[in-house]
Amino acid sequence: GAGVSQSPRYKVAKRxxxxxxxxxxxxxxxxxxxxxxxxxxxxxxxxxxQNEAQLDxxxxxxxxxxxxRPEGSVSTLKIQRTQQEDSAVYLCASxxxxxxxxxxxxxxxxxxxx
Amino acid sequence: xxxxxxxxxxxxxxEGDSAVIKCTYSDSASNYFPWYKQELxxxxxxxxxxxxxxxxxxxQRIAVTLNKTAKHFSLHITETQPEDSAVYFCAAxxxxxxxxxxxxxxxxxxA
Numbered sequence: 001g002a003g004v005s006q007s008p009r010y011k012v013a014k015r016x017x018x019x020x021x022x023x024x025x026x027x028x029x030x031x032x033x034x035x036x037x038x039x040x041x042x043x044x045x046x047x048x049x050q051n052e053a054q055l056d057x058x059x060x061x062x063x064x065x066x067x068x069r070p071e072g073s074v075s076t077l078k079i080q081r082t083q084q085e086d087s088a089v090y091l092c093a094s095x096x097x098x099x100x101x102x103x104x105x106x107x108x109x110x111x112x113x114x
Numbered sequence: 115x116x117x118x119x120x121x122x123x124x125x126x127x128x129e130g131d132s133a134v135i136k137c138t139y140s141d142s143a144s145n146y147f148p149w150y151k152q153e154l155x156x157x158x159x160x161x162x163x164x165x166x167x168x169x170x171x172x173x174q175r176i177a178v179t180l181n182k183t184a185k186h187f188s189l190h191i192t193e194t195q196p197e198d199s200a201v202y203f204c205a206a207x208x209x210x211x212x213x214x215x216x217x218x219x220x221x222x223x224x225a
Contacts, residue, residue: 033213042118042120042216044215045212048211099210100146105158107156
């Protein structure tokens with residue numbers, strides 16, 4: 001079946017612009033995660049949804065970052081007033097449930113802020 | 115906060131040799147440890163995982179060992195092939211849902 005998809009795959013934004021990154025999880029997956037992966041680093045947790053409820057947003061770097069999953073399927077990560085330090089790959093992952101289950105990753109969105 | 119340390123950061127081996135990547139975790143309550151392989155520009159993909167009630171798990175050329183006392187786990191790849199070249203990430207489950215990832219190991223298998 002279809003895996004996790006993300007769009008756009010690449011995004012270039014001028015400093016100060018707002019961006020929106022989309023994640024389509026595997027159908028039926030309850031849990032959805034967003035990660036930030038800086039160059040040469042491992043993915044770092046940003047936020048976690050169980051269905052439409054955002055249960056943990058402790059990893060969001062600042063209040064410029066906002067995520068939503070209004071109907072418990074597609075999720076959007078929004079970054080307002082982008083800064084150069086926001087440049088990274090943003091990965092989305094989904095799993096049937098949280099915990100001791102494989103997280104299936106999307107291909108990521110590479111954000112470059114100029 | 116919780117963290118996972120991973121070593122080495124880069125590893126070069128001759129084709130056919132073995133490769134070992136080591137990780138140490140800080141959360142003594144962690145009970146699940148997945149390993150992901152990420153090829154250049156691709157998504158991370160799970161290659162093997164181990165739960166805390168098991169000391170070792172093997173899947174063909176790949177094995178993972180876990181030492182809960184030392185809070186240490188390792189990935190072993192035998193008979194390496196050029197297609198094993200990638201970045202490998204270990205992770206530990208902290209709490210009920212959060213993966214804490216290591217910083218990655220870039221493995222190069224030289225033909």
